[in-house]
Amino acid sequence: MGQEPTRRTRWRTGTMAGGVAFTVCLFAACAGGMGRRRASGPAAETAPPPSALREQTADQQVQHVLNRLAFGARPHDVDAVRRLGVDAWIARQLQPERLADHATDSLLRQYRTLAFSADRLLAEFPPPAVALAAAARRGDGPMTAVDSQRLRQQARRSVQALGELASSRVARAVLSERQLEEVLVDFWENHFNVFAGKDRTRYFLNDFDHTVRQHAMGDFRALLGAVAKSPAMLYYLDNWQSVADSGRPVMTPIPPPRAARRAQAVRRAVQPRGASPEQMARVEALQRRRRGLNENYARELMELHTLGVDGGYTQQDVVEVARTLTGWTLERGAQGGGFVFRPQAHDAGAKTILGVRFPAGRGQEEGEAVLDLLAYHPRTAEFIARKLAQRFVSDSPPPALVARAAERFRLSRGNIRETVRTIVTSPEFFSADAYRAKVKSPFELVVSTLRALNAAPDVTARTAQLVSRLGQPLFGHQAPNGYPETGEAWMNTGAILNRINFGLTVAGDRVPGVRLARWPLYDSLRTLDRPAQVDGVIRALLGGAVSSDTREVLITGRNPFLAARGGADALTALDDADSTDAPEPMTPAMRPQRRGRVADPAGASTGLAHIVGLALGAPEFQRR
Incomplete structure (x- = not known):
């Protein structure tokens, strides 16, 4: 990472041109319970209505909270939430x-x-x-x-x-x-x-x-x-190396840097023996090397962690924040240890940040005061409220909801639990527009799939590597902005193909912890005819409502999108993907075992495994 990380581009909402309806449903709400689009307008500034008055049906509300406030439903979760009640379940999860x-x-x-x-x-x-x-x-x-x-x-x-x-x-x-x-x-x-x-x-x-x-x-x-x-x-973000620039006042005199002391020792050692010009040049370079102010963390603190990119700050504010955080470092530097404040590295001069003057002569408490200023700033309340609403409600959350959540954030002095409560009990959260309006990230897709099939926990690195190969290596995003919260970032032709194939792979018992025969509904469905199996899978995995296109795919066993691209084997697609950004290489021992092609997993005569695999790749499961 350089002195100044690359600036981020802003994600823009877009749609995919062309393609079959089965695939387009991943981008826009479809019939059969996928929600409906309405003209947007300001929401009423009233308290959340009773459950009976919410736009979503009672069954949709159960599915909705399990897909937004949890990573999808396990086989018995829908009945459990229905018995407890949606609001009581939310209250329990908030504690x-x-x-x-x-x-x-x-x-x-x-x-x-x-x-x-x-x-x-x-x-x-x-x-x-x-x-x-x-x-x-x-x-x-x-x-x-x-x-x-x-x-x-x-x-x-x-x-x-x-x-x-x-x-x-x-x-x-x-x-x-x-x-x-x-x-x-x-x-x-x-x-x-x-x-x-x-x-x-x-x-x-x-x-x-x-x-x-x-x-x-x-x-x-x-x-x-x-x-x-x-x-x-x-x-x-390199703040452990950030120290006051030369000529700035510090809390205590700075002792000679370790590098300079080492260079002096080398000079004394080599000069008597007649050092070569190359040796002396290296010594001189070592002596000249001097760390100074690093703005990386200060910039991301304001742009990404608190105020947002349009937070009303200037480049000079970034510099001033960086100065307040000089001396915030690691006890033993690159060798580790915990946080420590070094006054001899701290810029003790006066500063002005967002119009607030910070007098000279302060130490660690100055940095704490800056964090206070940023954490309680109205722009931070708006930025955090919008991001939380974007995560829980929609890629473009209603402005009225964001305003109410931001107000709750301000009044509660940044209480995350109460801000989230405001969002997830709101009319907007339970609106018809919000139902299945979010595309699952690769992490959400893998986890929800394992939960849906009641998978045994996997303590190896294999399932985490499947998340990586679907495009989201954990702790593997290089830029400070993190992975996007909006759906279009996860949807392109290659990603959709991998997602559909992933569903078939899982149903073929080729993912750790998953054995379809141990799925609670397997025995009751496997002897039925195909239409009855499709109905059972739709009830169990897809909330009981799907588009006519999805039902056609499940009945015929043919996915047009997959067929048009050769029906590539899922693990081939995933294993051959460029994984250089994954945090850990997948060794042969980590790979899920291959058991033939996915087209007819496990050779099941009823084709139940195939129906399950296609359902996991359906738009209704890919969205939450």
Whole structure:
């Protein structure tokens, strides 16, 4: 990452020209329960109406909350929510601390490295370059083939913890009873995006995940401050290296930089022996090297974490915020350790930010005051409210809902739980327009598929790698803006083909944890004729209502979109995809086993597996 990350482009809503109706339904609401489009207008500024007055039917409301506030329904979830009541279920999910989650707690104990600190990870799984340097210091002689093999193994082990963390993210989302909390963890880890592929950032991600989970449904200011001090964010956006520029006043005198001291020692060592010009040039360059102000984190703090791209700040405001955060660093730098404030690196001069003057001579409390200013700013309330409404309601959330959620955010001093409550109990959330209006991200698609088929938890890296191959490697987005929350980013011809094939792959028992024969409805459906099987699958997986195009696909067993493109084997499509941005390479041992082509999974005479696979690739399942 350079001194200034590339500026982001703004995502624009668009539609795909051409294509069969079965595919177009992924982009626009279709008949058969996909919702209806109406002229938009200002929503009434009233309290949410009773459930009976909501636009969605009672059955749609159950499906809606399970697809928006959870990662889809498990086989018995629809009946459970119906018995409890939608509003009571929402209230329970808004208090995750009261929900027992013993199965998830037990599962997490199977991950060896999940609780490891960054220090321990660096010690047990050092980067290959560190291991190579250690071997050189030992003086073991020239590098041999065995040494090279050992270093390759070390490289694989150095990303083991990242693979376990990604796997645990998927497993938690599949299994946890605290579904809304998991949805918000996914939201905030994307909002405060960090990229595992930058240098040693991956060693700090266990701590980052824990930090976000602590505050996901709590106080936004506390979350913002915890992320600002998290080693992952300090390292990823380079603030750990940001110090006062030369000539600026600091809290205490700066001792000679370590590099300069080392250069002086080298000069004393080489000069008496007649150093070469090249050696002396390297020494001079080392002496001149001086770290200074780094604006990366300050810019993203304002643009992506709080005020938004149109938040009314200037480039000078970015510089001033960066100055207040000088000296916010890591205890041992690249070697890890927790957050520490170093006054000797802090710019102690006066500053003005968003029209607010900060007097000279302040230390860490100055940075805390800036976080206060940003967290409680009206533009931040609007920005966060809109992003949350975009996640839970629609890609273009109603302005009246955003205004009410922003007001709740302001009045509650950034209470995330109450802001979310305002959104998910609103008339707009339960409107006909909101039903199935969102395209699932790859993470949501994989998790909802595993939940729908009652899959056994997978503690290997394989299911997380399927998320990567569908286009969303966890902690694998390089830019600070995170993955988009809008649907058009996930929909292109190749992505749609992979999604349809993924559904067939799952139904063919070629994804870890999934065995269709263990699906609770399998025995009751497998002996029926095909129309009855289609009706049963529609009820179980698609909310009981589909378009005529989807029903035709399920009845005939032929997907025109797939057939027009040769019906490529799903795993071939996924495995051959460019995965250079995935956080961990998939080894042969990780790959799901192939059991023949998907066209007739498991050789089922009734074709039930094929119907299930096609249903998982249908627009009604691909949307939430």
